[in-house]
Amino acid sequence: MLEIKNLCVGYGERLVLHGLNLELPAGQILGVIGPNGAGKSTLIRTLSGILAPQSGQMHFMGHNLPQLTPTQRARLIAVVPQANQLPPAFTAWETVLMGRTAHLNWLGQTSAHDEEIVRQAMQRTDTLELADRRVGELSGGEQQRLLLARALAQAAPLLLMDEPTAHLDLQYQYNLLQQVRDLVDRERLAVMIVLHDLNLVSRYTDRVALLVKGELRALGSPKEVLTADLLSQAYHTPLQVLSLEKSGLPYILPPVG
């Protein structure tokens, strides 16, 4: 569904992504991992049209992504950013309603249909009871769920998430990722998610892309990519990888002793 070929992105002379090749089918979660500066956020920002690629192709559902207008792109791709810079004055309802932007007419009028979609998105993310509260009064976890609701209201088949768990405690991290997992399984969304916590990657993603210095170092299932060799090399740190008993999922630990 999403196809990235030979993608090169940079700021002026400095290339941040060199010749990246990736594919992401519907109904899958692709975890993007790598040390700081590997180009993970750059990849998200390029796919969402903030940065223009220097060369290479990005196609999604038959559309050539760089040629789309922001409105056309937003109907296909929704982004869940980190919840640290939301305007505090809007209510939760108004914030999620912004997700309908790409579907509104030139006056920005919302219809009963839009409101129904917003209501459903808030229901699916357990935020409906917050609807009338101002965003400034909400906790980090609630704001992050609101951003997921906003992305769902956008009704786009591809979801890009840039470290959505960064400001959340454990309970909310698991909650959020489980919600994403359920959505992908139920509604066949495609999700690309940047995560720093490798154990969350192991538990919640279908495939993993390991980026190092703007190049794709490995791509495969969590078991294939989350190995002691690959990770220790990528992060310049000796790491242990254990295998969990029942599921066989990799479990990453810092070195002992």
Added chain:
Amino acid sequence: MKNTARPYMSSFLLLVGALLLSVAVGSVFIPPITLFRLFINGVAPAARPLAEDTATLSTILFSLRLPRTALVAMTGAALAGSGTAYQGLFRNPLADPYLIGVASGAGLGAVLAMSANWPYTSLGMLGVPLAAFLGAVLTVAAVYQLARVRRTIPTTNLILAGVAVSSFATAITSFLMINSTGEMRRALVWLLGGSTMTGWQPVVALLPYITLGLGTLVTMGHALNVLQFGDEQAQQLGLPVQRVRVTIILAASLTTAAAVSFSGVIGFVGLIVPHLVRLVWSSDYRHMLPLSMISGAGLLLIADVLARVVMAPQELPVGIITALAGAPFFLWVLRRAKQQHFW
């Protein structure tokens, strides 16, 4: 979700009251009943000619009070409407028509024209406003160019460039005024927002600019809401950010420049009215824009009435009133707003 009728009712009542006050109060007080009769007579003249004193009142009403009221109302709506747009666009509570140099540019243009004795050339009465308009547009263009980084205009750059260019233009204006001789007082009065033009001519000249500018701004409510999330999120939500920004800047600057051209530099309206609306009613720009325009018209009319009566028969420039009443009020708003989430 919320009941939106009440804010519109309240602001509309404020405007109607201010309009009545503005046509009734002045060097001669016209009682409401007389006003009513004069209006009826104006719309459908009676067969019998008016008594002489009533005829004088009629002249005052239709050639002086009404056009002035219309001009002041339009100016108030223009300043408050563009102030709201600037605040939303720059996501800055201090943004107003002065921030990006529109007003100071217009002031410089006008004073340049006055010191070159333009008003008496072939352009006639419209020479000064035209120069003011050109000054405003050139200033915005300069600020825009200075603030631009490749294809984007970072907000901080825009504000810094605006403040710098603004100071520069104001310095030249001050220099010209200190050096000038005859026209200085007139320029000073104009700069402080004392309207020096009377009759319907400025109203008619202003109408198309204000209609176009404010009409465009009213359609940008949702776009301004989305911009509050920052440029990057706004674009990811599907807003054509660059196009929207340029449209808002052009519409707001056109509106301000037109208002400043005909009414002089009137401070604080564009800053305070949006805050007032946000504080009392809503932070939703779809409602803030029209509500600010209506309330801005009403409040400036009240300030103008005060300017007429405080030192009667001498008139004060309305800019003095708005600053005198506005500054303390603004400080109060600021103190209150600190305790709540408005920005």
